Amino acid sequence: MSRKKPQQLAVQVEMQIDEAALFQRISEIIENRKNQAGAYVNREIVLMYWEVGEHINSVVLDGGRAAYGKNILSMLSTKLAETYGNSFYVENIYRMMRFAKVFADLEILSTVSTKLSWSHFCEIMRVKTEEGRLFYAYDAIERCLGVHALRREISRKAFERREIANSQLTEVSCVPFNAFKDPFLLNVLGLKDNYLEADLEQAIITGIESFILEFGHGLSFVARQKRMSMDDVDFKLDLLFYSRELRRLIAIELKLGMFKPEYKGQMEFYLKWLNKYERYEDENAPIGLILCAKAHRGQIELMELDKSGIAVAEYWTMLPPKAEFERKIQEILLEARERLERRKMLTNGNVIRQIDYFVESKDDDE
Helix, strand or coil, X not given: CCCCCHHHHHHHHHHHHHHHHHHHHHXXXXXXXXXXXXXXXXXXXXXXXXXXXXXXXXXXXXXXXXXXXXXXXXXXXXXXXXXXXXXXXXXXXXXXXXXXHHCCCHHXXXXXXXXXXXHHHHHHCCCCCHHHHHHHHHHHHHCCCCHHHHHHHHHCCHHHHHHHHHCCCCCCCCCCCCXXXXXXXXXXXXXXXXXXXXXXXXXXXXXXHHHHHXXXXXEEEEEEEEEEEECCEEEEEEEEEEECCCCEEEEEEEEEEECCCCHHHHHHHHHHXXXXXXXXXXXXCCEEEEEEEECCHHHHHHXXXXXXXXXXXXXXXXXXXHHHHHHHHHHHHHHHHHHHHHHHHHCCCCCCCCHHHHCCCCCCCX
């Protein structure tokens, strides 16, 4: 049996490597172009629906024909559906009209439409305020949320809960804007009545993915019962996370009952210890979150915890029925807005950082 010369073997190996590299590169080109083509097609479909809706609005509504607009739309949709398919049934025509109305800024729409499908926009259109719609649109893009995940975020009032948490922050806050939500919804963790702090902590660790989802994205678990030693005394922090987005450690303390003012000193100690012994040179200063079963937000505002890099939020282990949940969130949000208005008055009209994000846009459909 003849043996191949070393030179022949080297050529064969080189050809195999070249073939693998060639295949890999061609695959990358194909996938990249397919993705770009898909994004382009998706964008054109979304913009087509917007243009259809905008034109119908201008002819039917602005033209003073709203009184018999239903008949016009019914006949129009029948003809369009026969020619172009089910996408132009009358229900979808109405969606296109509302779409053009609530996303009036075509420049913004042109940007987000490359990343979001028409189904995404159908979910986002249910949100009443422009600020809320933009929040969910950009959140879906940043986190690559599918339609189901986006619907979940909207139903769980992620935008409103973020705004409630932001209401704690002032222009001198050491807590970053948009870092937390309030309340945190931990109903997916399966906690029953009469649970202990250890049970809550264990439930969070067991359901860590769901817990991290409440924060948004870019959060990594670091430690549970983080030991901190000082003067021969050991202290233990309940949970420690790291946020890639914020580039800082996040200390979390869990409390079963009502927020108490003395919790501030405990968290300040933890943050100073972490800042001295755990913080890397290229990281921002650690921040803390105290999660309580109940929090009097007026007390929290008075204590100015945000100046120390501390935020407080309630956690709910049971989610009320939909109508009650929405009512409770709106009540808390209304209280937050009132606190911000009082703060504006106390500062003689000086604008506090990002304060106008609470002002709802006017929605003609409401």
